[in-house]
Amino acid sequence: MRKETKCIQAGYTPSNGDPRMIPIIQSTTFKYDTGEAMGKLFDLEADGYFYTRLQNPTNDMVAAKICALEGGTAGMLTSSGQAANFFSVFNIASAGDHVISSSSIYGGTYNLFHVTMRKMGVEFTFVDPDCSDEELEAAFKPNTKAVFGETLANPAMIVFDIERYAKAAHAHGVPLIVDNTFATPINCRPIEWGADIVTHSTTKYLDGHDATVGGAIVDGGHFDWMAHADKFPGLCTPDDSYHGITYAEKFGMGGAFITKATAQLMRDFGSTPSPMNSFLLNLGLESLACRMPVHVSNAQKVAEFLEQDERVTWVNYPGLASNKYHALAEKYMPDGTCGVVSFGLKGGRAAAESFMSHLKLAMIATHVADAHTCVLHPASTTHRQMSDEELVAAGVGPDLIRLSVGIENAEDILEDIKQALDSLE
Ligand SMILES: *Cc1c(COP(=O)(O)O)cnc(C)c1O
Numbered sequence: 113m114r115k116e117t118k119c120i121q122a123g124y125t126p127s128n129g130d131p132r133m134i135p136i137i138q139s140t141t142f143k144y145d146t147g148e149a150m151g152k153l154f155d156l157e158a159d160g161y162f163y164t165r166l167q168n169p170t171n172d173m174v175a176a177k178i179c180a181l182e183g184g185t186a187g188m189l190t191s192s193g194q195a196a197n198f199f200s201v202f203n204i205a206s207a208g209d210h211v212i213s214s215s216s217i218y219g220g221t222y223n224l225f226h227v228t229m230r231k232m233g234v235e236f237t238f239v240d241p242d243c244s245d246e247e248l249e250a251a252f253k254p255n256t257k258a259v260f261g262e263t264l265a266n267p268a269m270i271v272f273d274i275e276r277y278a279k280a281a282h283a284h285g286v287p288l289i290v291d292n293t294f295a296t297p298i299n300c301r302p303i304e305w306g307a308d309i310v311t312h313s314t315t316k317y318l319d320g321h322d323a324t325v326g327g328a329i330v331d332g333g334h335f336d337w338m339a340h341a342d343k344f345p346g347l348c349t350p351d352d353s354y355h356g357i358t359y360a361e362k363f364g365m366g367g368a369f370i371t372k373a374t375a376q377l378m379r380d381f382g383s384t385p386s387p388m389n390s391f392l393l394n395l396g397l398e399s400l401a402c403r404m405p406v407h408v409s410n411a412q413k414v415a416e417f418l419e420q421d422e423r424v425t426w427v428n429y430p431g432l433a434s435n436k437y438h439a440l441a442e443k444y445m446p447d448g449t450c451g452v453v454s455f456g457l458k459g460g461r462a463a464a465e466s467f468m469s470h471l472k473l474a475m476i477a478t479h480v481a482d483a484h485t486c487v488l489h490p491a492s493t494t495h496r497q498m499s500d501e502e503l504v505a506a507g508v509g510p511d512l513i514r515l516s517v518g519i520e521n522a523e524d525i526l527e528d529i530k531q532a533l534d535s536l537e
Pocket residue numbers: 192193194195197218220221262266291293294312313314315316325326327
């Protein structure tokens with residue numbers, strides 16, 4: 113199946129008389145005829161469901177669709193993108209371990225790594241995604257367990273050189289984890305470039321309608337845990353909390369990572385999505401392949417318009433030929449990147465605030481990456497506790513306007529931007 117077909121068909125094939133649509137199995141628990149039959153499930157000796165905190169059929173069917181789109185071997189849903197990124201790292205790195213992360217990542221992920229996981233004893237080194245090979249090499253330590261980056265960094269829109277980072281990670285016997293939220297598997301499939309684990313905030317384009325918060329993890333199935341068994345005892349030695357199972361032996365390269373994340377982390381942290389939310393996520397996925405090209409073409413028109421307007425001081429969109437990351441974007445995302453464009457206006461912070469207050473169609477919202485065009489001025493909202501100097505250091509200058517271009521008619525979006533710019537004078 114090609115990606116457009118997978119959006120519709122993957123993850124669920126109804127049998128004779130079954131519902132055509134992925135059914136919502138809104139049940140906490142599942143019934144068995146004998147205790148013995150249920151015991152086999154607890155021992156991971158048989159496939160089946162017993163309690164929705166660990167696994168639920170609706171969630172699994174939707175996870176299987178995302179897994180198929182990414183070209184992976186196993187997948188799971190989580191209740192948020194935060195939970196997905198936390199699980200993806202904590203599944204293989206715990207107290208005393210070290211992880212290398214791109215410094216240009218979503219702010220919530222940076223906090224998770226830099227503050228919360230640090231409190232849990234996991235140490236992080238943040239590297240500039242454009243650092244030299246020597247700098248990257250120097251970041252590795254004997255206790256490094258993973259490398260992490262975002263295909264398209266939110267909000268800096270830096271394109272992560274997946275192939276380069278995968279090679280470096282593999283040379284040190286550790287996997288590369290890539291957050292593919294902004295590109296989506298329609299525009300980039302990191303596993304094809306060497307990534308081992310792919311994560312998503314499905315809250316963004318995968319849902320695409322501002323309806324549900326959620327996350328996903330997909331295993332590419334190419335990383336040989338057993339070949340680096342000393343680094344990954346959690347996967348390669350018996351799990352006493354799970355009946356002595358050795359995940360990498362029993363479930364192999366294709367299944368060990370997701371089985372462990374489900375059996376241990378989901379069991380203990382309970383970051384389970386509601387089946388109803390997964391049903392809504394699936395509705396979004398069905399139209400993903402239709403929506404992404406519209407986001408890309410609308411954003412391209414907006415970026416090109418802004419670039420030639422004299423009231424605009426700078427525009428950041430990898431689809432522009434003038435963009436620093438244009439060549440990398442063409443390599444990893446030949447069909448385009450996403451709908452998020454950032455820019456600054458002459459008149460800086462004050463002009464940004466005035467411009468936004470005059471927008472009529474583009475609404476002010478913290479959200480990004482969905483069907484509705486929305487806009488955010490980080491300096492006066494999400495980053496308002498920072499001084500102008502701190503904002504510049506964080507790559508989110510006081511003039512930065514983040515515009516998430518939706519799938520309305522491009523002319524309507526452009527007219528809205530034009531009238532808001534005209535009202536500045
Ligand atoms: C939003 C976002 C997250 C966090 O996802 P939630 O669903 O809000 O928990 C993680 N990574 C990226 C790139 C994001 O844009």
